[in-house]
Amino acid sequence: MATYTLISSNVLSSSAASVTFSAIPATYTDLVLRISARSDNADYNENMLITINSTSANYSTTYLRAIGSTASSGRNSSTSSLNPVYVDANTATSNTFSSTEVYIPSYIVSQSKPISGFTTVENNSATSNIISATASLWGNSAAITTLNFAPVYGTNWLSTSSFYLYGISNA
Amino acid sequence: MPHKIIVDCSTGETTEVELTAEEIVDQEAAQKAAEAERKAQEVIAAAKATAKAALLDKLGITAEEATLLLS
Numbered sequence: 001m002a003t004y005t006l007i008s009s010n011v012l013s014s015s016a017a018s019v020t021f022s023a024i025p026a027t028y029t030d031l032v033l034r035i036s037a038r039s040d041n042a043d044y045n046e047n048m049l050i051t052i053n054s055t056s057a058n059y060s061t062t063y064l065r066a067i068g069s070t071a072s073s074g075r076n077s078s079t080s081s082l083n084p085v086y087v088d089a090n091t092a093t094s095n096t097f098s099s100t101e102v103y104i105p106s107y108i109v110s111q112s113k114p115i116s117g118f119t120t121v122e123n124n125s126a127t128s129n130i131i132s133a134t135a136s137l138w139g140n141s142a143a144i145t146t147l148n149f150a151p152v153y154g155t156n157w158l159s160t161s162s163f164y165l166y167g168i169s170n171a
Numbered sequence: 172m173p174h175k176i177i178v179d180c181s182t183g184e185t186t187e188v189e190l191t192a193e194e195i196v197d198q199e200a201a202q203k204a205a206e207a208e209r210k211a212q213e214v215i216a217a218a219k220a221t222a223k224a225a226l227l228d229k230l231g232i233t234a235e236e237a238t239l240l241l242s
Contacts, residue, residue, distance in 0.1 A: 008180045017173040017190055017198065023181035049205050056201065076212045080204045150198060152205045155173060165180065 002171050004032065009164040015040065015156035019163050020148045026108045028167030031144065035100040037161040041089035041154030044128045045121045050082035050102070051148045052113075058139035065132035082138070085117050086130045089154060093124040097161060105171065108143040 005028070010019055024031070039046035059082050062075045076083065087098035100119040107113060114137055121130040138144075147165070151157060172189045179186070190198065227237060 008178045008183060010176055010178050010185055012176065016176045016187070018175045020175065020177045021180055022177055023179050025180060047205065047209065049201060051201070056204075072216070074212055074216050076208055079208045081201060083205050083209060150201070152202050152209075163178075165178075 002030075003169045004166045005169065007031075007165045007167045009162065011162040012157055012159050014159050017156055018148055018150040019157065019161075020146060021163075021165050022146045024107075024145050024147065024165070025167070026143055026145075028108075028169055029106065029171040030168040031104040031107050031147075032166040032168060033100075033102040033104075033147070034164040034166070035087070035102070035149070035162070036097040037100065037149075037163070038088040038092070038097045038158045039090065039151040039154035039161075040156045040158055041151060042091060043089045043153065044092040044123050044125070045130055046087050046089040046154055047083050047152040048085040048087050048100070049150045049152045050085060051150075052082075052138050052140070052144055053142055053146050054148070055138075055140060056080040059136065060139070061134050061136040063132055063134045065130060067130050068127035082115065082117075082136050083152065085134060086119050086121050086132055088121050088123065089151075090158070092121065092128075096122040096124070098122060104144065110141045110143075112140065113138040113144065 007024065008021055057080060059079045060077045061082060064073045085100060087100055088096055098119055098121055103116045104113060117134040119132055123129045149163065174187050174189045177186050177188060227234060
């Protein structure tokens with residue numbers, strides 16, 4: 001039976017340009033991130049820029065998304081970071097934050113790493129809200145030891161954005 | 172000066188560090204690259220949609236009819 005263990009977390013007490021989990025222990029089988037984020041971008045949504053082990057190559061993402069009632073799908077190949085993972089931004093309904101989960105199976109195995117993401121942009125609007133599911137790949141065989149999260153369009157994650165990193169045993 | 176949060180998972184220690192000028196430049200470059208990659212993908216998707224619409228028009232059928240043909 002899979003067991004979730006909280007490795008580390010951070011709830012921002014003030015705005016920050018990025019959040020990094022470093023020295024991730026190689027003692028689990030999978031990693032799960034639960035993120036509730038909001039950036040200072042002057043829009044209702046933000047694109048989260050995720051990088052692994054401080055590398056800036058060999059990422060790709062296939063995505064399904066709905067913005068309001070418009071559904072779309074696509075693929076970003078050979079990108080410098082993982083995206084698009086949508087989260088809330090500064091014109092979304094006050095005090096709303098994204099609900100985001102990123103799952104990384106077999107993060108220490110010596111092969112390319114598949115990564116799945118599921119996110120919603122929470123906003124009290126009939127049209128300006130987003131839900132998306134992503135299937136990504138980091139084409140690198142190194143064990144994942146560092147994960148970094150920064151906004152693409154804004155400058156900072158806003159205060160009380162939260163980042164929780166769990167390790168899963170017996171997945 | 173913007174700062175970054177680093178959570179050391181081996182110790183549980185969280186540090187708040189001001190970004191250096193070089194890190195700010197690097198982060199801005201990463202942001203611009205991500206934005207450019209996203210826009211490039213949107214251009215490809217738009218071109219594909221345009222080509223698809225043109226083909227449907229040429230065939231004289233709707234998207235729903237094309238889906239039915241392929242089902």
